[in-house]
Amino acid sequence: MYREGASYYDFLMNEAPYERWKMWVDERLHMTNKKGPQSILDVGCGTGTFMSLIMRDGHDATGVDVSEDMLAIADSKIRRETDQVPQLSCQNMTELSLPQTYDVITVLCDSLNYVIEEQDVQQALMKFFEHLNHDGMLLFDVHSIQKMTEEFPGFSYGDNDPAQSLIWNSYAIEDVHGAVEHELSFFEETSSGLYKRYDELHTQRSFAIDTYVSWLEEAGFTEISVVKDFTHERASDQDERIFFIAKKQIDQ
Numbered sequence: 001m002y003r004e005g006a007s008y009y010d011f012l013m014n015e016a017p018y019e020r021w022k023m024w025v026d027e028r029l030h031m032t033n034k035k036g037p038q039s040i041l042d043v044g045c046g047t048g049t050f051m052s053l054i055m056r057d058g059h060d061a062t063g064v065d066v067s068e069d070m071l072a073i074a075d076s077k078i079r080r081e082t083d084q085v086p087q088l089s090c091q092n093m094t095e096l097s098l099p100q101t102y103d104v105i106t107v108l109c110d111s112l113n114y115v116i117e118e119q120d121v122q123q124a125l126m127k128f129f130e131h132l133n134h135d136g137m138l139l140f141d142v143h144s145i146q147k148m149t150e151e152f153p154g155f156s157y158g159d160n161d162p163a164q165s166l167i168w169n170s171y172a173i174e175d176v177h178g179a180v181e182h183e184l185s186f187f188e189e190t191s192s193g194l195y196k197r198y199d200e201l202h203t204q205r206s207f208a209i210d211t212y213v214s215w216l217e218e219a220g221f222t223e224i225s226v227v228k229d230f231t232h233e234r235a236s237d238q239d240e241r242i243f244f245i246a247k248k249q250i251d252q
Contacts, residue, residue, distance in 0.1 A: 008186045008198065009047050009070065011164050013109075020230045021108050021141075022053045027232070028139060028245060029104070038103040041131060043093050044111025048074030052081040062087040064096065094120045096127035103133055107140035110241070113148075113204040116179065121207070125219040132248040138221065141243045144235075145178050148206045151240075152180045164188050179205035209237055212244060221246035 029038065037058040042051050045063030047070055055061050055078065063086060065071050071088045078086040089098065093107070094115060105128050115121045128138050143152075153172035159165050165187045173179040184200040209226055216224050225245040228235035235242045 008164065008166070008188075009073070010049070011186075012166060012184070013046075013049070016049075016109065017230070018049050018053060021050055024230050024243070025054070025104075025106060025108075025139060026057075028137070031232075032137060032247075034103065034137070039100075039133075040104045040106060041098070041102040043096070043105060043107045043128070044109065044114070045074060045088070046070050046109065046111075048078045048086065048088075050106070050108060051086065052078050055082045055084055055086070062089070062098070062102070064089050064091050064093065064098075066090065066092050093127065094123045096124070096131060098131060101131050101133045101136070103136055105132060105136070105138050107138075110141060110143050110204065112140050113142050113206055114202070116176075116203055116205045118207070121212075122215050122218065125215050125221075129219045129221060129248060134248060136248045138216075138246045138248075139244070141241055142212070143204065143206050144237055144239055144242050145206050145208050146238050147240055148178045148180055148204070152182075162189060173203070176205065178207060179203065209235060209242060212242075216244070216246045220248065222249050223247040 037060060039060045040054055042061055042063045045051050045065050048063060051061045051063050051074065063071070063074060065074070068090050071090055075086055075088055078084065091097065112121065112124065115124055132138065149172070152170040155170040157166070157168040167185040169183045171181050173181055182202040182204065184202065186198045187195045189195055213224055213226065223246065226235045227233055227243045228239035229241050
């Protein structure tokens with residue numbers, strides 16, 4: 001969860017493909033014949049970049065995030081970029097409790113990977129099911145198990161921007177398959193020429209595709225599709241980013 005580092009999140013995510021996420025969601029809405037404005041719950045909304053994009057398209061969006069600091073930035077950003085007052089709620093996705101249901105729930109940018117325990121992932125999926133309208137759709141993406149076990153461990157990144165910079169190191173968590181820790185250190189130059197440092201430790205975990213599918217079915221979802229890397233091609237555990245599409249049937 002971003003605390004002091006919340007103000008640096010957009011710096012970290014400067015090159016994140018938000019437009020590709022939006023395009024992929026738009027395509028999925030079109031493919032399922034969901035026309036016109038939809039009520040969309042964006043879980044793990046962060047600083048509200050994706051919410052701003054979909055609200056500008058006329059969708060009625062609500063954002064949920066576990067970080068109050070992130071939501072404060074989201075509130076300012078969405079007001080500035082859309083001239084609308086956003087609906088935001090500080091909640092843990094495993095304990096989701098909102099007074100309405102939605103046409104679509106999005107959980108993008110590997111937000112679900114921040115839920116570590118198996119039973120908590122299952123609980124989150126059940127909460128998503130409860131908060132969907134009949135014939136509603138859940139869209140989420142996760143890092144693949146291959147990326148968690150083969151690519152992230154030992155990953156190291158640093159930049160040398162003189163105003164703001166980042167050092168990012170990732171490590172496997174022993175005895176927890178598919179889990180990694182990300183050590184993030186942000187540096188910001190002050191007016192004195194010295195630097196402030198903020199440290200964040202983030203933990204993520206992923207599971208095999210078949211495991212997610214099984215949990216979705218147990219939660220009540222049907223018509224489950226699994227595709228890869230912003231495409232509509234069938235995914236495998238060897239792909240980088242896995243996208244899930246699941247529906248809540250009309251009679252449920």
